[in-house]
Amino acid sequence: MTTQPIAITPRLRARTTAALGDERLGRALSNAADTFEQRRAIATAAFVDHDQVRNHARSIRADVLSRLPDLLEEFADRVIAAGGHVCWAPTASDATNYVRDVARRRGAKRVVKGKSMLSEEIALNPALEADGIEVTETDLGEWIIQVANETPSHIIVPAIHRDRGQIRDALNKVAGGDLTDVPEELAAFARAQLRAKFLEADIGITGVNFGVASTGSCVLVTNEGNGRLTSSVPPVHIALMGMERVVADWDQLDVMLALLPRSATGQAVTTYVSAMTGPRKDGERDGPDEFHLVIVDNGRSAVAGSEFAEMLSCIRCGACLNVCPVYRQIGGHAYGWVYSGPMGAVLTPLLAQREYTTANELANASSLCGACWEACPVGIPLQDMLLAQRRRNAADVRPTEEAAWNAWAATWSRTGTYWASLRTGNAVQRLLGDNLARLPGVGRWTDGRALPPAAEVSFRDAWRRGDR
Amino acid sequence: MTSVRETGDRAAFLSTIRRAIAASHGQFTRPVEPLVSPLPLVEYVAEHGTLAEQFTTALTLLGGVVRRVVDGTTLAAVVDDALGFARRDDERVRVVLSDDPDCDRLRSWLAQRDDVEVLDYDNAATVATADLGITGARGAVALTGSVVVDAAFAGGRTVSLLPPVHLVLVDAASIVAAPGDLWRAMRAPMPSNLVQITGPSRSADIELIITLGVHGPRALWVGLLT
Numbered sequence: 001m002t003t004q005p006i007a008i009t010p011r012l013r014a015r016t017t018a019a020l021g022d023e024r025l026g027r028a029l030s031n032a033a034d035t036f037e038q039r040r041a042i043a044t045a046a047f048v049d050h051d052q053v054r055n056h057a058r059s060i061r062a063d064v065l066s067r068l069p070d071l072l073e074e075f076a077d078r079v080i081a082a083g084g085h086v087c088w089a090p091t092a093s094d095a096t097n098y099v100r101d102v103a104r105r106r107g108a109k110r111v112v113k114g115k116s117m118l119s120e121e122i123a124l125n126p127a128l129e130a131d132g133i134e135v136t137e138t139d140l141g142e143w144i145i146q147v148a149n150e151t152p153s154h155i156i157v158p159a160i161h162r163d164r165g166q167i168r169d170a171l172n173k174v175a176g177g178d179l180t181d182v183p184e185e186l187a188a189f190a191r192a193q194l195r196a197k198f199l200e201a202d203i204g205i206t207g208v209n210f211g212v213a214s215t216g217s218c219v220l221v222t223n224e225g226n227g228r229l230t231s232s233v234p235p236v237h238i239a240l241m242g243m244e245r246v247v248a249d250w251d252q253l254d255v256m257l258a259l260l261p262r263s264a265t266g267q268a269v270t271t272y273v274s275a276m277t278g279p280r281k282d283g284e285r286d287g288p289d290e291f292h293l294v295i296v297d298n299g300r301s302a303v304a305g306s307e308f309a310e311m312l313s314c315i316r317c318g319a320c321l322n323v324c325p326v327y328r329q330i331g332g333h334a335y336g337w338v339y340s341g342p343m344g345a346v347l348t349p350l351l352a353q354r355e356y357t358t359a360n361e362l363a364n365a366s367s368l369c370g371a372c373w374e375a376c377p378v379g380i381p382l383q384d385m386l387l388a389q390r391r392r393n394a395a396d397v398r399p400t401e402e403a404a405w406n407a408w409a410a411t412w413s414r415t416g417t418y419w420a421s422l423r424t425g426n427a428v429q430r431l432l433g434d435n436l437a438r439l440p441g442v443g444r445w446t447d448g449r450a451l452p453p454a455a456e457v458s459f460r461d462a463w464r465r466g467d468r
Numbered sequence: 469m470t471s472v473r474e475t476g477d478r479a480a481f482l483s484t485i486r487r488a489i490a491a492s493h494g495q496f497t498r499p500v501e502p503l504v505s506p507l508p509l510v511e512y513v514a515e516h517g518t519l520a521e522q523f524t525t526a527l528t529l530l531g532g533v534v535r536r537v538v539d540g541t542t543l544a545a546v547v548d549d550a551l552g553f554a555r556r557d558d559e560r561v562r563v564v565l566s567d568d569p570d571c572d573r574l575r576s577w578l579a580q581r582d583d584v585e586v587l588d589y590d591n592a593a594t595v596a597t598a599d600l601g602i603t604g605a606r607g608a609v610a611l612t613g614s615v616v617v618d619a620a621f622a623g624g625r626t627v628s629l630l631p632p633v634h635l636v637l638v639d640a641a642s643i644v645a646a647p648g649d650l651w652r653a654m655r656a657p658m659p660s661n662l663v664q665i666t667g668p669s670r671s672a673d674i675e676l677i678i679t680l681g682v683h684g685p686r687a688l689w690v691g692l693l694t
Contacts, residue, residue, distance in 0.1 A: 225684025
């Protein structure tokens, strides 16, 4: 089984058109988004003052980012003091090479993984598979898409784009054609298959939701328990952490843990919250002999030094995806990389510009309505950032384009020319059809947009004629 | 500080961040309220009943089973029922116990029974063959219906994880009101693993339909010692 590297083909317009044509995908996305949104509303009603908790969370993230080097240093020292190894990885390849080195030294043949968006970001699976190592995703949704050779379409529910029949078809590749589409049966099959993988694995790899600097603990929230199995059963545990994901202490963690599951799935608490501090201790009967923490920059420090610094506050809950009118229509794959929805549209061009040269156009995949900002548990003004991305994209404007926009502004600033332009536009569109979507000079703007077809008779003309 | 257990250039890694923060002044584009110190506890809407009652209500809603234990007889009844629930066929129920002090009194009692095989807690592979795992708890949380299992007391991690049924003995006096009361009491040195468990293992990865026991236990039973 191989994992596909993230493939950024074709352009945004083609990807969104494909997604919009998929009715089943649309229903699945709306169902998931509505369900999570309703549950989030119920779950946050448990707070006496939700806004105050969010304000505290935002202040905590600002505090952490303002003294990130000191907190990382404290965190790393504590991890080492607890018997763990620490790797500082400025780039994706530094991180993957470290994991490959550990695997080589241990003679590892089989790796099990908990869900980690960071591991997708650094393309860890292809790197390990190139060394002949079998990598098995163990989160049910991640395993489904791994078997189906796809990438995640939602950061919390990776296989949300597939219905039970499509999941059965994917898993039948492993089962040999005996499965029905009953979810319990599919889950039981996964349990049996993956349990065997856990017990024979040489290394377990997980992400980290929060690193607690004051005690050197890696905190992981999961519902299935695969994160616990991955970090407890194999003899080596490697935890991958984005460098921004620390908190100073357990007081700060309390606030973040109160918000994360409520914002992600509308749960008051996930089934499991694990705090892992170093490898197994003397006298313990199980747990990994080796614990490795890989702290990854991979473009984050450049974000810290930019007007997008607050994006590093993100705790990857997915709330902004669920409320986004654009995400709800096009789903995660249309964003073209690991992260999707409003947070993905901001983060992707910042982190993946080198591999994904057209990522800038993602800023157009937004209505700028601000629902993401309202939903964000740490108050990131995502719509400000999308606007800033658009400004940045327009910095190299050509004189012809600027002239075209100036002409448009002048035309639409006076009533007479405004109405005349609409009539002309209407007539031209009826003559040329959809070709009008390629307006001369402003192709960058029209590329990401589809014009609605013009009516035969405008509302204004119909009104004047008395067709009421 | 450098260490044999450290890879990569810590100083360079951190100075890159320092330079970046200096360039952006570490500022967010919109105003941020200063961090309150000390940070107040997260406040929750008050629930009715004692902490034990709140705990029971919350965990039962999530599919957990909570039974009061007041003496040896009620303890035996809870364990009996858990054994019956975990029994796969007519064979003996394979049970593994953690090293928690609360498990000690059960070990010899279970070993005498004909219908039970007590497995040695050797390693994960053995634990994976058990039908029922029994552990103690470091504490519990009323608001969320959570129990906390500490690897330092349990002697490891997998007894509460690998068997399909987990029975956990919780001292009712150890229940705290909210998660913050638990988390904010944490100090170094931490155990290698500490896990807050709230109900059976669950997944919603297939059409958001809840399935239990996809990786961890499909059932969580609590004996609440009062």
